[in-house]
Amino acid sequence: MNKIILVSIILVFNCFSLFAQQKNNPTYYLDSVKVDINKHFINPQNIETLLVKKETVNGEVYIKSKSKLELLHLYDVLKKHIDISGLNNNFVLKINNKFITDTVDIKIDRTFFIYVQTDNLIDVNYIDQKFKNLIIINIDLEGNERKSQVYLRGNQETELQNRKEQLEE
Numbered sequence: 333m334n335k336i337i338l339v340s341i342i343l344v345f346n347c348f349s350l351f352a353q354q355k356n357n358p359t360y361y362l363d364s365v366k367v368d369i370n371k372h373f374i375n376p377q378n379i380e381t382l383l384v385k386k387e388t389v390n391g392e393v394y395i396k397s398k399s400k401l402e403l404l405h406l407y408d409v410l411k412k413h414i415d416i417s418g419l420n421n422n423f424v425l426k427i428n429n430k431f432i433t434d435t436v437d438i439k440i441d442r443t444f445f446i447y448v449q450t451d452n453l454i455d456v457n458y459i460d461q462k463f464k465n466l467i468i469i470n471i472d473l474e475g476n477e478r479k480s481q482v483y484l485r486g487n488q489e490t491e492l493q494n495r496k497e498q499l500e501e
Contacts, residue, residue, distance in 0.1 A: 358384075358391035363401070368437070369393075373427060374401065375441040377475050403439035409471070413448035423467040444473040 360369040378401060383394040406425075410416050425432040432438065440446065451468045453459060 356390040358393050359388070361392065361394045363395070363397055371434075371436075371438045372403065373438075373440045373444070373473055375443045375473070375475055378441060378443055402442040404442050406435055406438035406440065409440055409446060410448070410469070413446065414450055414469070419467065422465050423469050425469050425471070427471045428473055429470075440471075440473065444475070445477045447472040447474065447478065 357369075360367050360372075362372060362374065374395065374397070378397050378399070379395055380398045381394075381396045383396075385392040385394070407416075425435060427438075427440075449470045449472075451470070453466050453468070454464050456464070
């Protein structure tokens with residue numbers, strides 16, 4: 333009798349786990365090549381079509397570019413924009429405000445306007461000494477070039493107020 337109850341419990345458990353909704357990401361294809369979408373940063377302006385197929389278990393997403401994409405490796409982007417000689421894996425990387433947990437095989441569409449900013453924590457007093465050499469690298473990928481911003485009399489709010497007063501005169 334105990335064996336029957338045990339087998340019944342195992343069968344019920346297996347049925348629940350079999351029919352439970354699984355949260356698996358779809359498979360992505362870029363110009364018919366399978367890619368990890370979390371490691372490929374594609375400029376939306378370069379996408380010609382996007383096709384979603386739901387027939388497979390997890391689904392498939394086909395991305396067709398307008399022309400052959402030229403993808404840059406993360407290392408090449410960093411090398412072009414900052415001095416990487418002293419990084420020694422003492423950095424945290426963010427792309428478009430998202431922390432990157434694995435930097436291997438990250439590729440970035442060359443047509444993005446790429447803005448790289450680094451911040452170090454050497455002057456931050458409230459962190460542990462072992463983190464003082466940590467560098468935060470922020471990469472912003474934008475479809476359009478940023479306009480130059482020059483602030484002669486303070487911050488952006490002050491500049492906007494000055495322009496408003498000039499227009500009213």
